[in-house]
Amino acid sequence: MNIDGEELESGVLKINLSGRMDIEGVQQIEARFGELTGGEHSGVIVDMAEVPYMSSIGIRSLLINAKAVSRRGGKYVVLNPQPDVKSVLEISGIDKIMDVCMDYGLALGKVSQ
Amino acid sequence: MIRLKIGNTHSVLSPFLKGWILPVGLLLLLLFHLLGFIPMQAALRGFCFDLYQMLIPRERxxxxxxxxxxxxxxxxxxxxxxWPRSRLAELIERVGEANxxxxxxxxxxPEPDRVSPCSVGTLIPGIREGLLEELCSLPSNDERLAQVLQRYPTxxxxxxxxxxxxxxxxxxxxxxxxxxxxxxxxxxxxxxxxxxxxxxxxxxxxxxxxxxxxxxxxxxxxxxxxxxxxxxxxxxxxxxxxxxxxxxxxxxxxxxxxxxxxxxxxxxxxxxxxxxxxxxxxxxxxxxxxxxxxxxxxxxxxxxxxxxxxxxxxxxxxxxxxxxxxxxxxxxxxxxxxxxxxxDASTLLRPQWAPLVEGGLMLILGITVIYLLPRLRMWFQLPLVVLLVCLLAAAGLVLYSRYQVLIDIASPYLLFAVLYVALLADAMMRGEGKIEGLEEDLREQREAALRIQGEMEAAKRFQMSIVPDPGQVFRAEPRLDLAAMMEPAKMVGGDLYDCFMLDANRVFFIIGDVCGKGVHAALFMVISKTLCKSIALRSDPDIELGELVSQANREIARDNPELLFVTAFIGILDLRSGELIYVNAGHEPPLLVAPGCRVGTLIHSSGPPIAIMDDYRYETFHHRLSTDEFLCIFTDGITEAADLDQALFGRDRLERVVESLGEEQDSSGLMQKVEQEVRSFMGDADPADDLTIMVIRWHGVG
Structure with missing residues (x-):
């Protein structure tokens, strides 16, 4: 898996994930993921457009980072998950506790509030 | 952890900087050399000088x-x-005449000539007295020789x-x-x-x-x-x-x-x-x-x-x-x-300072061997050694042929060879020690692995023993046909199921899947299963299922620094009415199968997996089972079972398998059929996730 952070205006960080988010994939990115979300950004957008598969360990990774952001009062949005990943988010009920947006403008609006 | 450096191009010789034996040995050898105590050195030196002369003999x-x-x-x-000395005298005279x-x-x-005339005469028996006197008056051979010797520079x-x-x-x-x-x-x-x-x-x-x-x-x-x-x-x-x-x-x-x-x-x-x-x-x-x-x-x-x-x-x-x-x-x-x-003024001389020069050469070579060679790469060592050997030989030969000075190069060679062999032997012994160390490590690791393997097998036995055998639990319950299986992908797994009678008429059941696999998932599975059962059994019988799950969620989430979670489908079936109440905490929606009907799904989701949000209020849903319906609950080990090409079994394939169910099939048969299909789909691929299935059918009251 690959991960990179992209600074947007007004303290928003966009994190781009790519690759299969299974045990091996998460191991590759989790340290960097934690570093990025551990910054001072008021809003974090996690772009999942390039993630074709996500297992429960991937959910855990998203959740851990969401908690880290919300603990300091920040906003956390998952952007553009592919259909399979989106259905995993729905089945697991994660979409009930985490914002999932299919539109960039909408996502930016949510984290910039 | 074993770290083997492979392809190390550095010298196998180890530097002796830390050791003192070799430097001290070198100094002792030098001292012995200067004092002439080294055994066989004289023979070696003689051979060395012979070699010079054989290579470049003197020209006449x-x-x-x-x-x-x-x-x-x-x-x-x-x-x-x-010969008679007179003959020798004649020979010397001939030479002497030639100036x-x-x-x-x-x-x-050392003795007088025995064939002088007088001596010979006395040996002749019956010799005439006069003749003997005459013979003895002749000069003896020795006198004759002495005369000649005196005449020339002899x-x-x-x-x-x-x-x-x-x-x-x-x-x-x-x-x-x-x-x-x-x-x-x-x-x-x-x-x-x-x-x-x-x-x-x-x-x-x-x-x-x-x-x-x-x-x-x-x-x-x-x-x-x-x-x-x-x-x-x-x-x-x-x-x-x-x-x-x-x-x-x-x-x-x-x-x-x-x-x-x-x-x-x-x-x-x-x-x-x-x-x-x-x-x-x-x-x-x-x-x-x-x-x-x-x-x-x-x-x-x-x-x-x-x-x-x-x-x-x-x-x-x-x-x-x-x-x-x-x-x-x-x-x-x-x-x-x-x-x-x-x-020809070509006498050879071994000067008094020769041992000092030789000692100096020994010192240089010794230091080279002890300190320089071990720090060089292997491919550089040999040319250097050859170069030194050739230089030394050339120097020795030039001193001999040009200046007629004899310097012994064999002794430095010997020292060089002795030190080099000592270094090699040391390196070999170290290598052997290292190999022994590695073998020891390997054995220890094997033993540790076996011990861990043993521990893991004990853990697996324990884990498998805490999930119940439905056949035993519901042996005396004709209204229910419940089958369940769990097969960890690794030694221990993160899946769980449980089923027990809550009271005389109500069955409590749960299927869960902890995120991740292995030991930490297994520990979390044990905690989750135990807390759920304990809370279910000690709660007010009239408590709403959602509230019960919310309580369990709070307890499990309380001590969860690793942020693990478990997706779970939890249900209570009333055997009097077939009324099913359930909570789906982020789990795969279960299938509803009835012969001749399209496969249905219990689609409702109550909330996120357990242990994620400690204050979440889970929603409860209802469904009334008919007597010909099978409720098929499973974990993603089924739907995400992969074959060797990484293709997934998938929910659609699962639905087709359960759809083809025959009239006479019971829960256990359906479960085994699903398991068989999944296994034959995976073929030789290793299971990536735990396989857990539970099939429930209500037989009705009569």
Missing amino acids: VSGPAIIVDIDEASLKQFGQWP PAAIGIDIIM VLGVAGIDERHPFSLVATPVQIRGEDPLPSVRRYQGALTSIDMLQNAVAGHSILSADIERGVVRRVPMVAAVGNQMLPSLSLEMLRLAIGAPVFSVTADNNGVIGVGVGELDIPTQADGSIWVHYSEHDPARFVSATRVLEGDFDPSLFERKLVLIGFTGLGLVDFPSTALGERVPGVEIHAQVLETVF
Whole structure:
């Protein structure tokens, strides 16, 4: 898996994930993921457009980072998950506790509030 | 963890910087070298100098010495040795007439001639008295020889012997320069001399002895002593006569003899007054047969102003020692060679400072081996070693051939070899130790792995034992047909199921899947399952299922620093009515299957997986089961089972499998069919996730 952070205006960080988010994939990115979300950004957008598969360990990774952001009062949005990943988010009920947006403008609006 | 460095191109030799044994050993060797304590070093040195001479033998430039050779042909012609001294006198006379510079006689005549006329006469029985008197009035052979010897510049020699032996010695006066050389030179206790008559007749007196080292004459003394009397060598004494000097000189300092000389001529020597013989190859041109001399068959200019040696080569008369070149030559030729080297100023010298230079070379090589080589890469070591060896050899050879200086390079080589072998041996022993260490590590790791394997098997047995066998639990319950299975992908898994009677009419069941796999998932599974059951059993029977799950969620989430979570489908089935109430905490929606019907799904989701949000209120949903419906609950180990090509089994395939269910099938049959299909789909691929299935059917009241 690959991960990179992209600074947007007004303290928003966009994190781009790519690759299969299974045990091996998460191991590759989790340290960097934690570093990025551990910054001072008021809003974090996690772009999942390039993630074709996500297992429960991937959910855990998203959740851990969401908690880290919300603990300091920040906003956390998952952007553009592919259909399979989106259905995993729905089945697991994660979409009930985490914002999932299919539109960039909408996502930016949510984290910039 | 084992870390094997493979493809290490660095030296296998390890630096000895930390060790002190080798540097100390090196210094000790150096000390021994300077003191001359190293065993076999003299032999090694002799071999080294022999090698120089074999590689570049001396060239015979001028031929100052001629050997009149009493050879096999002479013995055949004039009879066996000893010849009558009159014959020898005749031979010397012939030579003497040709005006040689000196005549050296390499023959010792310790007894009077037994074939003098008088002696022979007394042996004839019944000899006439007058004839005997007449014979005895003739000069004896010895007198005749003495007369001849007196007439020409002749030199006789004595042999030094190491036992007390009465002797009378006539000697040449010696002039000593500097310190007393007597303690330094080779000293014999006694001497074998020729009879006085002959000794008194000659002008030169010499000592003929040379020590032979294992059959090789490498050094010959230019001066030696018998008792307290110093004598020059045959060659030196001949040179003295040739020059016409009245005395020979010996120069010495505190370290011993520096040189010998006659007249203007100075010959540097070793401290014991010897010189290293600088050999050229055996040359028949040095020899002229005594037969030819006696028969007058020679050119008188052959001996004109030459140093003439008279000696034997006839077999059985003399030993043939080896030269440094490995040739066996008669001893008299060695005298000739010494004369040639003195004449051509090509005498060899091993200077007093030679051991210091050798010690310096040993030090340099030693330091190279101990400190430099181990730090070099392997491919660089060999060329360096070859270069050093060649440089050393070249230096030794150049010093020998250009400056006639003998420096021993064999000793540094030996030290080099000894140190190198020591280093290699050390490296090998270290390597072996390392391998043993690695083997030990490996064995320990295997044992540890086996121990862990054992622990894991115990953990698996424990984990499998805490999930119930539905057949046992609901043995006496005809209204329910419940089957369940769980198969961890690894030794222990993160899936769980449970089922028990909550009271006489209600069945509680749960299927869960902890995120991740392995031991931490298994521990979390045990906590989750235990807390759920405990809360279910001790809660108010009328509590809403959602509230019960919310309570369990709070308890499980409380101590969860690792942020693990478990997706779960939890249900309570009322066996009186088939009423199912359920909570789906982020789990795969279960399937509803009835023969002849399309597969349905319990789609409702109550909320996120358990342990994520500790204050989440889970929603409860209802469904009324009909008696021909199967509720099929599973974990993603089923839908995400992958074959070797990473294709997933998938929910659609699962639905098709359960759809083809026959009328007579029971829960257990349906479950086994699903399991079989999943396994045959995976083929030889290793299961990536735990497989857990639970199938429930309500049989109704009647």
